[in-house]
Amino acid sequence: xPTPPLPxxxxxxxxxxxxANRFDRLHVDDDPEWLDAETGAERMERRIPTEYFVxxxxxxxxxxxxxxxxxxxxxxxxxxxxxxxxYCYARPYHEFLGLxxxxxxxxxxxxxxxxxxxxxxxxxxxAWVPEPIAFSGVTDCYQPVExxxxxxxxxxxxxxxxxxxxxxxxxxALVTRDLDVLAELARRNLVxxxxxxxxxxxRLARSMEPRASTPARRIAAIAALAQAGVPVGVNLAxxxxxxxxxxxxxxxxxxxxxxxxxAGYIVLRLPYQVKAVFLDWVEREFxxxxxxxxxAIEALxxxxxxxxxxxxxxxxxGWRAELVERMFKSTRDRLGMTxxxxxxxxxxxxxxxxxxxxxxxxx
Numbered sequence: 001x002p003t004p005p006l007p008x009x010x011x012x013x014x015x016x017x018x019x020a021n022r023f024d025r026l027h028v029d030d031d032p033e034w035l036d037a038e039t040g041a042e043r044m045e046r047r048i049p050t051e052y053f054v055x056x057x058x059x060x061x062x063x064x065x066x067x068x069x070x071x072x073x074x075x076x077x078x079x080x081x082x083x084x085x086x087y088c089y090a091r092p093y094h095e096f097l098g099l100x101x102x103x104x105x106x107x108x109x110x111x112x113x114x115x116x117x118x119x120x121x122x123x124x125x126x127a128w129v130p131e132p133i134a135f136s137g138v139t140d141c142y143q144p145v146e147x148x149x150x151x152x153x154x155x156x157x158x159x160x161x162x163x164x165x166x167x168x169x170x171x172x173a174l175v176t177r178d179l180d181v182l183a184e185l186a187r188r189n190l191v192x193x194x195x196x197x198x199x200x201x202x203r204l205a206r207s208m209e210p211r212a213s214t215p216a217r218r219i220a221a222i223a224a225l226a227q228a229g230v231p232v233g234v235n236l237a238x239x240x241x242x243x244x245x246x247x248x249x250x251x252x253x254x255x256x257x258x259x260x261x262x263a264g265y266i267v268l269r270l271p272y273q274v275k276a277v278f279l280d281w282v283e284r285e286f287x288x289x290x291x292x293x294x295x296a297i298e299a300l301x302x303x304x305x306x307x308x309x310x311x312x313x314x315x316x317x318g319w320r321a322e323l324v325e326r327m328f329k330s331t332r333d334r335l336g337m338t339x340x341x342x343x344x345x346x347x348x349x350x351x352x353x354x355x356x357x358x359x360x361x362x363x
Contacts, residue, residue: 016280062076075166078139078140081106081139081140094149097109100273113149164344166344195255196227197235198237199215219309223259235265240268252335269307
């Protein structure tokens with residue numbers, strides 16, 4: 001019996017192409033014939049290199065007034081993300097750069113090497129009234145290139161020097177590299193960290209989040225942070241009905257065993273061309289379940305694949321959303337993961353001597 005052909009794939013990538021940019025009037029489709037012409041082994045070995053570009057941003061702080069977000073200010077040292085998560089809601093931001101939500105998002109990364117200096121300049125402004133800043137409000141601040149560039153670490157060191165509070169969320173165990181700075185911040189109640197865990201299945205994670213840390217390493221990172229005295233929680237994000245929703249209890253159990261004291265979740269969001277990237281991935285990886293997964297998503301979104309209403313976009317609506325919420329809350333309560341982090345302190349905030357003078361010198 002002949003071996004069935006492998007679905008098109010690219011080693012270490014969540015997408016296999018570039019869907020059209022919604023702002024472009026013309027679009028040329030990639031020719032997939034090279035995939036059909038190659039053997040399974042050649043497909044698995046084909047690699048698309050990551051390119052890095054300097055982003056000469058004049059500020060690294062973004063403001064939002066979204067009523068369903070717990071922060072008003074965020075910091076993102078990178079635009080685009082090499083983790084390549086097939087479901088990432090941030091993919092469409094690359095379209096503002098004239099790029100695509102697909103391969104471009106995970107292979108063309110904008111790097112902000114001046115982020116620590118720009119953060120220091122922001123905090124030195126007399127108009128800044130200290131409040132927590134979220135690290136990774138859009139793309140992950142601990143994606144692979146951070147190991148080499150250490151831009152996020154530089155920003156953490158600035159926060160430690162100013163006494164600036166921050167919240168940090170990541171799906172990369174690289175966060176443990178900075179345990180020394182995080183522990184120092186934690187001693188002054190200036191930080192809490194959240195690890196995003198989508199699945200405990202290493203095969204599913206490798207396919208769905210190809211360059212993020214394995215589930216086991218993320219759980220280990222929770223343990224390391226907790227042992228260092230850093231307040232740490234877990235975020236089940238995204239919950240994908242028909243694919244990983246059955247894992248909710250076990251993920252919470254493993255996180256609690258590791259030392260997480262709080263938990264949250266977000267259901268899958270598919271804005272703009274994320275729909276094309278994600279649904280294409282599901283059809284390639286789970287052809288027998290693709291229709292079931294799609295219908296389950298629609299059951300969460302009032303018959304649609306995405307919802308933009310503040311009140312429902314993160315949690316969904318309908319019977320399926322209620323089922324997810326009950327499963328999550330009952331498990332969380334059973335495990336005692338109901339701790340609410342105390343508000344981060346602003347009492348330690350100080351502008352170091354000379355910081356304001358340096359600000360004026362740059363202006």
